[in-house]
Amino acid sequence: MVDVFYPLQWIADKMTYEVFGIATDTRLASSVNFVIYDVMKIFVLLAVMIFVVSYIRTYVTPEKTRKFLGGKKGLQYHLLASLLGAVTPFCSCSSVPLFIGFVEAGIPLGVTFSFLITSPLVNEAAVAALWATIGFKATLIYTVSGILLGVIGGYLIGLLKMEKYVADFVYKIKVGDSNKNPKDLSVKERAAAAYECVKDIVEKVWIYVIIGVTLGGIFHGYAPEGILAQYAGEDNLLAVPIAVLIGVPLYSNVMGMIPIVESLIGKGLPVGTALAFLMGVTALSLPEMIILKKVLKNELIAAFVIIVSISITFTGYLFNIIL
Amino acid sequence: MKIEILGTGCSKCKKAKEIIEKVLKQTGVEAEVVKVEDIEKILSYGVMVTPAVVIDGDVKLAGKVPDEKDVRKWISQ
Numbered sequence A: 001m002v003d004v005f006y007p008l009q010w011i012a013d014k015m016t017y018e019v020f021g022i023a024t025d026t027r028l029a030s031s032v033n034f035v036i037y038d039v040m041k042i043f044v045l046l047a048v049m050i051f052v053v054s055y056i057r058t059y060v061t062p063e064k065t066r067k068f069l070g071g072k073k074g075l076q077y078h079l080l081a082s083l084l085g086a087v088t089p090f091c092s093c094s095s096v097p098l099f100i101g102f103v104e105a106g107i108p109l110g111v112t113f114s115f116l117i118t119s120p121l122v123n124e125a126a127v128a129a130l131w132a133t134i135g136f137k138a139t140l141i142y143t144v145s146g147i148l149l150g151v152i153g154g155y156l157i158g159l160l161k162m163e164k165y166v167a168d169f170v171y172k173i174k175v176g177d178s179n180k181n182p183k184d185l186s187v188k189e190r191a192a193a194a195y196e197c198v199k200d201i202v203e204k205v206w207i208y209v210i211i212g213v214t215l216g217g218i219f220h221g222y223a224p225e226g227i228l229a230q231y232a233g234e235d236n237l238l239a240v241p242i243a244v245l246i247g248v249p250l251y252s253n254v255m256g257m258i259p260i261v262e263s264l265i266g267k268g269l270p271v272g273t274a275l276a277f278l279m280g281v282t283a284l285s286l287p288e289m290i291i292l293k294k295v296l297k298n299e300l301i302a303a304f305v306i307i308v309s310i311s312i313t314f315t316g317y318l319f320n321i322i323l
Numbered sequence B: 001m002k003i004e005i006l007g008t009g010c011s012k013c014k015k016a017k018e019i020i021e022k023v024l025k026q027t028g029v030e031a032e033v034v035k036v037e038d039i040e041k042i043l044s045y046g047v048m049v050t051p052a053v054v055i056d057g058d059v060k061l062a063g064k065v066p067d068e069k070d071v072r073k074w075i076s077q
Helices: A006-019 A027-057 A062-069 A075-087 A092-104 A109-121 A124-134 A136-159 A168-172 A187-222 A227-232 A239-247 A254-266 A271-283 A286-292 A298-322 B011-027 B039-044 B068-076
Strands: B002-006 B032-036 B052-055 B058-062
Touching (some): A027 A075, A062 A092, A062 A109, A075 A109, A075 A136, A092 A168, A124 A254, A124 A271, A271 A298, A286 A298
């Protein structure tokens, strides 16, 4: 297959060896090359990916999703909720109103969770950065399993019949009908909105990308080869659960984490273990739990955290077997 | 004119308020700016993603920080 990113590698090589004049085969060259190549590739893919997904998103708003999923039961609606979650981002401060809005519309608790689990897990920025760093195949597997994780996690929560563990006031709130009647947008308006999203997200994440890539680059150039294969290789069955346990409470920008994880994979960390760690970072975080505590009782939060953590751990093992 | 900014208090909501106040100052338009943090009130407008901007009871925008151009258009109507 033709490597479409070959020109970027060419630029990175030119910059490293000719512009900066760093001798080949040195640790410094290896680090610098990693940083230049990664930064370019991440930003290119980030821009393309956000643009495409944001364009699609102008057709799917949370309000439409809510009306559409109201009162629907069954595995296919878990899948639909999960897919909609993948293309609908929201900042964690919106999780409470979204949750109440969904429950109030008569969307079953489990289906609501399918949406809530997938939404942070699969988002266009993380997918772009994963694609740029650890490759298309692993990214595809991450995306598909992230969506399935939402389906299964939400389905299990639905089976547990935990409706009574939702804070009582949630059922009393009346959600108004949004009087915002979105008119049909033209292609140009949709493209403009998508461009705005690219700008917004890049402005927000660029600094994390740079920090992450720099740390990853240092590790890439200076850490001994195979260091992680030795301690956290596939033979170490505890590595996956430990990676998930570290990732879950961690609230960090996943965009900064991904290039670091890339360099860890380069030193022998199995891809499955790495992806499980990243899923733990994105899917669950302490601040999000604190926000959700306003609407969920402890039992339901515990069920949510346990089900998602266990699913991620299994996904990690599965990746390690198939990749 | 009454401008309500709906949001549970994240940084984006503060940003939205700053932008609106800035445009009001620049244009000299008189308006009452209220920050709505009560979740029940936010949802009563049918808004699920914040920040959102409501002008005289009309939801203008939800889910993102408004840009100055938009604000100017809304307040001149």
